[in-house]
Amino acid sequence: MPPQTRRSSFPEVVIDRDTESEESSSDDEDVEDEEEEFEADEEATVDLPEETMEEASESKKKGKTPITISLKKFCKVCKKTGHEAGFRGATYIDCPMKPCFLCKMPGHTTMTCPHRVATEYGIVPAPRKNTTNPLEFVFQRQLQPRVPPIKPAHVIPDQVHCAVIRYHSRRVTCLEFHPTNNNILLSGDKKGQLGIWDFGKVHEKTVYGNIHNCILNNMKFNPTNDGSIYAASSDGTISCTDLETGISLSVMNLNPNGWEGPSSWRMLYGLDVNSDKSVVLVADNFGYLYMADIRSNNVMSKPTLIHKKGTKVVGLNCNPLQPDLLLSCGNDHFARIWDMRCLEAGSSLYNLEHKRVVSSAYFSPLTGSKILTTSLDNRIRVWDSIFGNLDSPSREIVHSHDFNRYLTAFRAEWDAKDSSESLVVIGRYISENYDGAALHPIDFINISTGQLVAEVMDPNITTISPVNKLHPREDILASGSSRSLFIWRPKKLDIAQPREEKRILLCEEVSKKRSKKHGDNSDDDSDNDVFRNKDNGLKQKKLPSKSSSYGSRKSRQL
């Protein structure tokens, strides 16, 4: 089964040409000699077997000195022959020449990576490095495991309850549940649009398209008025939008003079609201923090450099219990803890070092005493106590979320309903073969042990789900995958479903396209596109978009 077995089947090709020195233009020295002949020009004469004929058909003319090459297939990753990386069916075969794609260590591939078999592999379950007190040691070691968790077991929302397919016109970038209305989900996208979806009445959805004109990076409800929401965008503005009217107030604009080139265009990424201090905090792509007063919506003070100058600050988070504590993270590979009473460049209380970009950093939602970060080095890190030793994380959990491009960054998020502050949700980048389909699950991880508690997926969702949010009060997961939104609920609870045909909505644009294609003139036949759900689980019926992406993935295999 290893790729090497394919070696024998590579077609042999003979190419004629006058001299080899003439155009072997020195650039690729690491390429093996055989592959170089791929560049064979029209001078060459070739004897080709079967399927490679077209490549050389035009070159069968002038008789020149024949050289023999083999048109070996080569690995698209390392460009060497003898193996091939890529999908084989629904399973991805790694390039053996590279370090493990998952844990980044050399010597094995993702397929045999111990972290793939068990997420808790190599995780220290109860680090003792923070204390030298023997009493505490005894407590932690012997008594604490016997203290029953207040919440008996994690309830996992593992079944798609309803969805809006292709709701946004660009990929979803952030999600937020309404603080008081349990059925309202807000979503932001790459175009800057703000979606408001009442998933209780599935079909009730709105998209406000004129608030921002590029990527909506983060949003947070106004603590003094849950009918309005603050959002930070790469257009350099913070908006405060009334959800009823869609009327938006621009609280801050960092590019008042418009576009003056990329070196001056400021983009806003991290955003949080500190209700105790009544401020909205935002951070930009040059390392600066800004604040605005919620009551007056006026910009306060001057910006503070909180990360390496010129680097993006992608996340801000206020401590839920200690209003003076602020956590930031960004592209300078650090998460930093700040005291808001003395905010100035270089005055951070702690700097939590990472190997790569830190996509998110959050205080635990109830006690605020733990910190959870997601970094592009494929590790989730946990600091068990902000009052303890912050020199190194308590645990590093290997998890696949280092993405190439074109996706919203993955962020591990807490379950605010879990009183033990140990359950976390995060989407997975690499796929797993589930019944012959390559699916990207959403992982629930116990960060106390590193254990994978659950991986949820649906055969209809073939795209990656980087954006996930757990409901603050109910056992509901909202996920954003590409342009679509999904609401997940626990299978066991057997909650009354919305009317079947209303469960999965398809956006107009797509249903129109389909009607045209099928020569269908009825406009509101979107029920035809609804995934029918008999008994449990969605059926395998696929949307055109889905099946095409699925097909293209398949076609990529060799």
Added chain:
DNA sequence: AGTAAATGGGGCC
């Protein structure tokens, strides 16, 4: 169905 493009981070000079 096959392909190009969008576009972010990292490393190197």
Added chain:
DNA sequence: TGGCCCCCCTTTAC
């Protein structure tokens, strides 16, 4: 520091 090139499991439109 800035420009350039590379890059491993994408998604979408044409």
